[in-house]
Amino acid sequence: MRQLILGGVRSGKSRLAERLATACDAPVTYIATAEARDDEMAARIAAHRAHRPAHWQTMEAGVALGAAIEAAAQPGTVVLVDCLTLWLTQLLCAADADTALPQQREALLDAVSACQTELLLVSNETGMGIMPMDALSRRFGDEAGRLHQDLAACCERVILTAAGLPLVLKGDPL
Template sequence: MPLELILGGVRSGKSGLAERRAADGGGPVLYLATAEPGDGEMRERIRRHRQRRPAHWSLLEEPLALGAALNDLARRAPAPTVLIDCMSLWVSNLLLAGEKEFDRQRPAFLEALPAYPGQVIVVSNEVGLGLIGMDPLTRRFADELGWLNQELAARAQRVVMTVAGLPQVLKGLALPPDRD
């Protein structure tokens, strides 16, 4: 299971980079979206992401059960490249779903990753460079996302941090040059 983790802040270029990486594979791509359109601003973000992606890519919207989704996708032949965007929204969804759901879904996802027979590209926000949250839920979110990012980075063959649209490889082989 080749795993690539792409980290960055808000509007750092991480999703665009992940989409280019998925397209570079040349095979089928499935975009696994964790966002839920809870308000107008989020609906607009989702619309922009959809507009940017190639029309021939498959889409699966799954706000909670990423492990089950990967297990189902593993049965496809050939297994598509899966681009998961993003861990930040997924952790938020899990925290809001409650402890029982969080305690069930997080390990299920981490267990499904190594069994997936194709490329997986995961997008996540880097929250460790920001301020400490004012309330317990915000602090818990930052802690949980930071711990998840560390676990994903340990498993990944390549980890890239995007800053102002510039990818910086933290682990693994350098990125191939852009074809532009």
């Protein structure tokens, strides 16, 4: 089953994804998208690493997230991707964003659509706030919204988390 887990910052979306991955009782590959570009992000990444079970395999995707999912999606395994909005931010900030973003977005959607193993996709829901003042932030909101809609269409379950509580928007209840 392919699942998209959305929520705001500190909503519990990553913890929910980790709990769902553990419940599958299968080998887990955790695909990380964050890059430690400053000390605060490095500390966040370290905290996430320390929290994950030691027997989980970790892959660092960079911008080639679709290729990472394809490589990790082996029969009888669980693939957990955390998080799509960090991946999107890195693409939008790349020097070649206008060409890389559409190519990598298409590769991601193809990989998710073709995935035959348990797939958990974590992403920040950012479309519930005010309209940002600058062009890059508005583009990010637009791109994240379109990406979430396209992923929701090809996932069997979509969950919105708030205050640590899951609300199933699409698919079977938890």
